[in-house]
Amino acid sequence: MLRRQKDTDAARRKKTGRPIFRTIFNAMMLVMLVEVVLLAVSIAITNVDGRLNQNAKDMLNMQVRNRVSYVQDLMQDAQNLTDLSEHINNTVLAMQEEGQLNLAELNTSREKSDALLTAIAPELVNTLRAKPVSGIFVVLNTVNLHNLDVGCGLSGIYLRDLDPDARPSEDNADLMIERGSSAVVKKLGITTDKSWQPTLRYYGLKGNGFSKTPFQTAWEDGARLNAEDYGRWTTSAYKIGNDSRTAIAYSQPLILPDGTIYGVVGVELLTSYLQTKLPYSELQDGNTGTYFLVSTTADEEDTSFIVSKAVTSSEDMITSEAPAGMMNCELRADECWLTLRNKDYYAVALPITLYSRNAPFSNERWLLIGTVNSKVLFAFADNVRNVIAIAIVFTLVLGALGSLVIARNLAYPVELLYHEVVDGQEKKQFPQLSHTNIRELDRLADALTSLNSELLNNSTKFLRIMDMASVELGGYELRFDTGSVYVTDNFFALLGAPQPKDHFLSVRRFEEKLSNIQLSHPCTTTAEGDKILTIRREGETRYIMLRVTNDQTTQVGLAEDVTATTLERMRIEHERDYDILTGLYNRQAFHRVSEELFHDPHQLGVAALLMMDLDNLKHINDTYGHDWGDQYIHRTGRCLAENTPNGTVVSRLSGDEFVLLFYGYSSQDQIREKIRTLSSAMKKSVAILPSGNELRISISGGVAWYPANGTDMDTLKKYADFALYQVKRTNKGHLEEFSMEIYQQEAQAAQLRRDFQQLLTEERVCYVFQPIFSARARKVMAYEALMRSDMEALRSPATIMKLAQEQGALYEIERLTFFKSLETFAHPRSMQIIAEGVETAAELRKVIELGADALQGYFLAKPAAVPAKMAPAARKVIAEYSSASDSG
Template sequence: MSRSPRRQKSRSVFYTIMLPLLLLILVEILLLVGGIRMSGVTARLDRNAEDILGQQVQNRRNYLEGQMVGNWSDLSMLSASINETANQMLRDGEISLSELDKGSDGCAPFLLAICDDLISTMYSKKVSGIFVILNTGELPASPEQPCPSKPGIYLRDLDPASAPSIRSADLLIERAPIEVVRSLGISTDARWRPLFLFGEEGAGDSYAPLFQPLRAAFAARSPGDPSDYGHWCFVSAPLQGDERGALTYSVPLVLEDGTIYGVLGVSLLEDYLKGMLPSAELYSNNQGAYLLATKERENLDFLPAVIDGAVLLQDGKPAKVQLHPQPSGGYRFTLGGREFYAALTDLPLYNSNAPFEEERWGLIGAVECDKLYAFSGQVWRTFLAIAMLTLLAGIFGSLLVSRRLSNPIRRLAEEVDRVRPGARDLPRLSATGITEIDRFSQAIAELSRDVLDSSTKFLRIMEMASVDLAGFELKEGDSAPYVTDNYFPLLGREGVDLAHLDCGAFQSLMEQLYRELSPVRNEDGSYLYRIPLPQGGIRYVRMEGTKDGGRYIGLAEDVTATTLERLRIEHERDYDLLTGLYNRRAFYRTLEKLFREPSALGHAALLMLDLDNLKSTNDRFGHDWGDQYIRQAGQCFAGAVPGNSLVARVSGDEFLLFLHGYRSREEIRAILSSLTQAIHSSVFSLPDGETVRISASGGVAWYPDDSKSFDELVRYADFAMYQIKRSRKGELGDFDLGVYNHESFLIQSRREFLELLQKELLTYHFQPIVDAVTGRPVAFEALMRVDMPTLRSPDAVLQLARREGRLRDIERLTWFTACGAYQALLDRSLVPEDAFLFINSIASQQLTYQECLDLKQRYGGLLPRTVIEITEDEDMDPAATRAKREAPSSSGIFALDDYGSGYNSEKNLLELAPRFIKVDISIIRGIDKDPDKQQIVLNITRYAHERGMKIIAEGLESASEVSCVLRLGVDLLQGYYLARPAAVPSRINQPALDLIREFRQGGVR
């Protein structure tokens, strides 16, 4: 009867606690779900996804516009040079205008005279092809009508991104007279023809690159600037028998008397352009696509030109899409039953009032809607799942808490019931929260603990230890040691009779174990044993001992798990995870040890291999198959050389092999021959069922013949490998010191660069930065100038400095030389005393502390007005930036240059916190005609003014551009329209001052 009330009371407490908890949890879940639903977070996530897509397309369009407008179509210098050559040869009688387009004989001298300029321009602009087509007569009424064959020249580079080869060995002649082919010494393509064949006569060569610009120029009758008649077009098959599409740009060639005698143009292969439109940046797994297309004005029906992305292909061909505007500013279209979201941005390729201004080009980035908005759906489902899990956890927690609060008395009663008179086990009583009962339980627990502490000794502890711990004790005077039962089994010795083991036998057995197991001493004084197990595998045991008076105690611990983990970490540190070969750090560390004993190297060879087909495999089947290609190649290399050879993967597709310890080169050559055969016979299966052979190009540097320095051997092998890749891929070639030393241009450039540093030959010109309100120069930017036979530009100097590791020297020279030149101008009162000096600093470099003190001692009065200008697209180094800001010579004033030209503009802006922001010239150029550019400048101006920063519009070259940026509220102006850079700064151009004054008087700011 006494237990019934307690059970009734327990049930009452249980339900009293559980029901309010459940109700509270349910209300919280409903509030959470309703709040998330009402907040509209998923709609904002969808909008963010659309904005990110639009920004990515805008960034890619800026890059593409810079290439198409600022690089590829800038043929003015080349066309002027070709026209000058034609005029001169006509005056000298070397060619005849009436015979120029009649056949090979009449044009061959002229084509040979311009070939060097064509090849140089082709390499500098990195285009796939360059061509000149001669035509002095009338054209047919339309490109569909037959046209006679035309002479000219067409050169093609199938890999324009790679470095130019010696004697233009990487070029092919597609069209040129036979006399030109013989004189140039450049290989001809299988599709070579001496003439351009159009219409019915050739049935193959595209007529558009010749027809469109010439018809426009002929229609003008007295063409002005030939670039106004330049025309972009996409041709699906530009040459007879060539199915590769290409984007071409061509301009008319005009003599000084206005005679039009042909066209000059460049071409970009479709595959090359696809590399500049990486659809993977829009969405992974080939779910995004870029589309470069043309359209008529005010028409959203696009004709595809170049496409990268499988989602916009139908039957392997680009699909024609019709866009439907959306309120968000984007577009949607349906293709193959799937709905897509697209971001569109125009490419302004032609000037206004140009013949082809009606022809519009655009860049479209598209992602399937289900993929683009997948994240918001996932977030909503996650919220619901969390709510359900929270509800279930709350129910479970309520049950658990209720039971834990209601059952202590019941459990205590059961525990007490189990205690019987004469029981050997001590009672284990749980806390109930009742003071008297808990004090009684605590007294019993303390009594039990005292009994155990007084009765337990070290040997008993060892007997009760787990299998992972064992030990022994030797006491002076005892005939037998104490050894735990698991001690010898832990050390791999079964069947030891511990009952009859005396101290002598124990010591003998331990000495035998020491000899057999070869222990390794750890830093803490313990020993580690590697014990093979009979059933297979390895056990690692750590042993240590201590002497206490007349007792020696030893302890053995199974540390297999920790040791294997340490070995795994060391293996991952030293071995490439993909191939299982050495990585770069382990390879170099091992080589350093080998080179410490040169006598053991004998004859050796360092082989650098580079896989030839990796890029195409990645592009066609993805990086997972590319990784399998790398893995199989690494296995092939390692399996084809002796076991003592060092084989490492040092980068994505580069491997290093070091063969050493041989008596002659011939022994190594035999191994290299076997390696070559193994590579050629290794076949890689692709996912489409096609099989390709593994192909690798390699360079060999010999020890000690080529060098005894490991660093030089690596450099020589690398040089030999790239010589092979440029000439005959898939082979191995020896390093040739003669070829290496005959890289005269690079050597001369490096010599001039070192001379420039030694003699401090840099000079600086200064360009004013003008106040947008007063028209007064408030600052001057120091611009590097260099005049050496091969070093002609600051970019070339900086490239050599990066390659030679001398960027810090350029940084030091820039500061001291620019400050010195500007101080001289100040001393002669040629610049205002309160004007700032902008110095272009290298973001990753900084002056030493002593150099800062020297700079401050020389130009201490100038430095407080010095602005540190950092280019936006350089890698920001927070440590270097902080050092520049805190240097003794620093004003702490920063300017962020070329803002908007890279992909990390906002990140760099936040990290640098500049006082001045210079908007990139690509945004300023043509800003008066581009509302998007105006919006960009307006946004950054508002942002800067709210934070006390000033905006500089640089690269201003026209009155309309100046008027536009003044309306947008920029603070400072810089560009040729105001003043050009000079050693002694010139005055501000009067038309620019008048324009600023008129704007100020208008009262608009």
Template sequence: MNKMGNSKTVYRTILRPLLIVVLVEIVLMTGSYWILGINDQLDKNARDILIQQTENRRSYLQNEMIQKWSNLSTISQTINERTQQLIDQDVISLQTLDSSSKASAPLLNEISKELISTLYSKEATGIFVILNTHDLRENKDNKPGIYIRNNDPNTFFVKEYGDLLMEKAPVEVVRSLNISTDTHWESTFDLSTEENTLLYKPFEKAYHDKIKMEVKEYGYWNEKSYHLKNDDNSAISYSMPLILPDGTVYGVVGVELLTSYLENLMPIDELKNDNQGSYVLSVETNDQHNSLVVSSASVKRKQLKKFYLTEDNDKNNFVFLNGKEYYAAVQNLNIYNSNGPFSKHQWQLVSLVERNQLYTFSNHIFYLQISMIVLVGIVSLIGIFYVSRKISGPISRLSKEVDNSRLVKEIPELHATGIQEIDQFSSAITALSQEVLETSTKFLNIMNMASIDIGGFEIKKESKNVYVTDNFFLLLGIDKVTLPLSYEQFEELFKEVERDYQVEIENENERIYCIKKYVGLRYVRLKMRKEADREIGIAEDITTNYLERQRIEHERDFDVLTGLYNRFSFQRHMDYLFEHSEQLKIAALVMIDLDNLKKINDAFGHDWGDNYIHQCGKCFQENVPEKTICARVSGDEFYLFLYGYDSQEEIRQRLISMTSIMQHRTVLLPNGNKMNLSASIGISWYPQNSVYFDFLKKYADFAMYQVKKSTKGNLAEFDKALYEDEKLNRQMRLEFHQLIEKEQLAYHFQPILSAKNGEIIAYEALMRSQLATLKNPEMILKIAREENKLEDVERICIFKSTETFDQLRKNKLVKEDALLFINSIASVSLNDEDRTRFHHCFSHIQSQIVVEVTEEENMSEEALVRKRETEGFSGMFALDDYGSGYNTEINLLNLNPKYIKIDLTIVRDIDKDFDKQQLVSNIVEYAHQREAYIIAEGIETKEELLKVLELGVDYLQGYYLSYPQSNPQEVFDESIQTIKNYWKKR
């Protein structure tokens, strides 16, 4: 029959209405987006989030400024009490308190420890006290005081005060505290510089206000950052006046905050704008001028112009900076009381985010919406053309005929629809039905002939008809099943399979059965699929594949040699336990390293070494308690994790018991000897040492290696203090190698004066390290000896000090004809290449160089000879620290120095000690007989200076005369006058 004769297309029939529908959908999607105002709402959400984050950060900063940094009542009261006591005892006088460092030193010494304690407790970067009892408008001379800085308040330093630097303080205070002075240290505050801001406003307000309100109301936060004189560090401060009970204002006390420290307290990553935002801390003064205090990240202070913002934070709160538009979220910090003298100074925290960055998400949504509308239009058009060609009314009639044909066992005969496409489709169905019938017959024959055990079933939901292959239930362990089966019989048999055999559910539609009947163990996978009108299932024997998978999984998770967990499986268990930490309670990570394994491997081979490892692993497996995860993580390393205990002592006793058992077990060696099992064990505790597994592992490893380095075979717990010492030592050694590699040494120069007239005749070059931790020259030399790097230190010191001094000579900063004393290591010398290079570079000043050798127990004669034979060497040696070392007289004879430097321990308090005076008198007599000169170093008082002059020394050096500086300063007038007065009286 020709079904194609009267056929026609339905394409044009449905194309037009579908196009209209798509057009309406696009219009509705576009209109709804604009009507709902999604973009504006997203923009508002972005602004609100930024405002809320700024408010949170404002609350934190305000709390820190009010509750911590500006709460100085306790230290202020302490200082006032100590001041009054000293006044009552006539130790100090208010009339002269601010006249000189000497007049203020007793008070500053008395309060220094409390200041340092307050500095640590406030976690500020500095603390200061400035003393003044006069009107600053009439007296702007330098003021005495103390200024101590801690560059990193969050870092703990092992050495007392090792993290502090003295910025301002009298000499007497510096000596008593033993705190390192900074490179720009000065004894007084220079009020002609920015340092005036620390004192002026709070002092003048209280001084002229006649104390009309509480002292804390005169507390003042600097509105602009400042720099100490000659210091590059920028900072702000809070200071409040010091007032005695009788109303006398005699200075201020305050804390410093480095701007770099403040920037760390305003992390830009919390703004969640890909680190493109900035925080700005500013002050709005009475004239509506915003003074910038500190800013962070992408917008730097030097880029900001003046801008005026309010706390309204509406959508129009935008500012233009350097050609870019930024949104500013502003929050006021209420750090002053409303009736205080500085209440008009409004502090603000401003978060700035570039407009495009702030609205990134809303812009992304906008472009995504446009893309979706375009995509929907394209897809819809494609769908229209497709559906127009494939869908028509006659399809439903054809569907009914196909559906009715299921009740007939013959190939269906479909009637023509009169539509060309559908008639082609019906003809294809007829041909396909014939092919399916033939294919099904072939497939059944193939399944019957195949060697693979496979069976299946089909259940039609509406009719409850069940089709089951002959071997389906036999695969599942049930024989003697009579087919066909009703739906109820099938359900009953299936429940019996579920009940009798182990089931492993892979997913909702797949499960595995373990069949233990007939021929041994067998695994069968059942896959099921539910369709609209039927349910189909296929059963397959997967025994071989399943057992292979189990073997692979076991090898993945367990160590082959010991049967314990391997590293990856142990880590997986740890990840799970630490994610569910409620079950850990008290826990311990135990790291075990086997002793003697290398010895066995070298002596008897790796097979016997593997046997030793196996015996140790067996011992651990048999003797660890419950709730213990045991693993071998490398060749001779094991991990144990014991958890769920109520106390450390329970775990400790179990580990001691396990260790004791292990130590009594032996392995038989090929030579007939027996060797006891032995291991070095380190323990870290959860949660005492850490709540993080990675840290526990690091700590247990540290404890274990401490055992390996001391007494193998023992058990040790993690020692935090020892760990920090080791960490500090490692850091210093890393910095030492950095020092050697980059030659990070600088030099300060201290004048050496003539005892006759006080003129400068020489300078001593003093080493200064530029590193964060390794600053002490003695520690540098100690590590250099241990690392066998003394020659490198000698080379760097000699070249660096000479080069620096030569540059000072060229810049007219030192006397051109002055000698240079260079410290040299007595046991080493420059190699031939360096000696030649030194002569080439510095031959013009070699005649002025004095090689200063410190007394050592083992002074190298060979090194001294090489120093003497250096081309161009002046031949002048100086013996440093005379009287403090070993073999003093022998060193003096071997060196034959032109200059002998009396050690400062002998010069200290020499005016009070007859024995020291006799010792110096003897060496002066000895030196003068041999045309040598005596230098008294470490002179710190007028009395010491007068005594060494009396004893006949030739040259003078010490803090009383001048301090070491990178640019040497003039000698103190007071010391020069003392020398001149002494010789006048003679």
């Protein structure tokens, strides 16, 4: 029976919910907001602007990387002056030998220096034509620069080609002499520049001169290195005299084989020429990028360093922001940045390798820096971000307006039906619902009208079905709009609670009572959301499933006694996962749990797989019976369960085989301590056998480590099983760790055993014969058959015999030797070898008898094989055997 219990106070309160218009509008707005949020999150996750910025950086990096290779090749080609230096040295030595030159007079005799310069000038012109340089020079000096007066003139020659890439003129009309004496100019016939001077002025060691630093470094170092090792590029641009053109230069000292230093030779690259090789327009559209060819003495690890500008790709605003040719570079998150005029410039700085590692100037690192203003470089990403933001704002505005219109149109028909139902409720009669021209709503109205008349009949039928059901059921219904509560008579009794004494329950009181019942009994939740209460009363345990469904104004609950099905499910799950004898995980459960753990390496941490095998189980079964053997296994299982930390996966795989998985540790030493504790506990576990003897658990085990030995279960099981096998074979009753060295040795031994089996199967042996010579008789008395194998690992007969003894195959070797040696012995070549040692008829007769049919047949078939010195006797013996064989 259903009992209706009403709370009059609650019935008077009017309960209101959210209007359908607001519900639809809020839902649509929520969907739109979720879509916008998902769009924003997806953009954030994909990092569109970051990737666009990175693409811009990568393109800049690629351009600079391509350009730095070109510039490095150009400068390395320019500084390769070995051939020119050797030509000048050879010229000097030849002139010295002919008496035309004395190096000591180079600084004092203009005539001597002009003669040398005139001799080497053609080769300078050829080198200038052959290399991608705009100038070449030689400066002569044989004294320490500290001893020279500032402003004094040094003899030398300085040639320049303003357009190295143009086709050279046959009469050198495109060349100019910047420095050189009148005699040299007259001899060469090359035009002098407007700033021409006959000598090169020495202005002291201070500053960044293009020739003095390499010369003085080699002088002070005693010319211990090769001339090219002292070579150096000027770290900043320079001018020659009053010439307005700037350049950088590479120079190296001129050193004779005896270590005499008599000047420098070098090449020049005009700044204007280098700028043509640094097309800044390739860095960024709109010509907003700049190349800097710089040098620095800072270490590669420095996060902030000063560089010296040598050449820039253009004289733009950026160049003017680095006074005195110096710039400060800063590394931020492994990226190079320049800050000029309070603006950030993203830069790609790549090294140019010009000096060997042990050269005196190797600390002067050269870099090619390509830089672009960050706002210009990242402008596209900024524009994309702004467009996305504007699109999101427009989406929100249009979505809100659209949601408002749609919600209004959808809510009106439902509100119409709602008001008609409310009016009918107030009039205590079911209304005639209007048609809304919406198919679903009209069908719902018709269905409500027909269902209303059938409701009472169906309720009565349902109650009768519940009374006749074989499973005890109970239920309730709460109506929040009216505050009424319907409860079956047996509902509280099913939940193990006393029946309420009063006959009236409010919704609030019923919910409190049901909540107290759930809190006072163990409760679990199924995957479907149903709750199963464990009711223990008077030594009996029952399981009650409580299903609850809700709608806006009603909550319906059903209580069902599921004791039988729950107990059966628990029994099946226990038998599926646990070993009956020990209560530990069985093989299937162990593999399932282990597989779940190995899917989460972070949860495994440092782990160890311990495979264990009971010792003496067969002896106990044979001596005391299988019942005692089962007790032995049971005691072992209990000892493992009670002496391992919580969370350790402990399992009995089969008869006497156990496996443990320790996991979640930070070091192997922590696990070793747990294993030692377990081993000690097993040794202390004692049982008294029927004979009165004490039975202690003796177990052998092998340990494999995760991740040190392997990262998957199959590998760890293989290694742990190998370690267990080693223990069982050498030191039973102990736990040992896996050793890769021993495993590899065993693998080699196993391969050797497999090769031995192949040798037996395929008979991969042959035999050679060694004569046994009698010193007394002074002749060969017999032949010894020696075994040989063509298998690389079994070359030695001693190895073969050792393996045969280990594997019980001595008989196979004996059989193989007997038949194989006789087969070889019977071979015609072997017969010939033996026959060559026979000298008399008696020996021949004995050999034929020893060789049986094969040897006899050989001599009978090939009489010519008999040595000439015994031919008469041999014919007689052969005739005897021939007649004997015929009569036989």
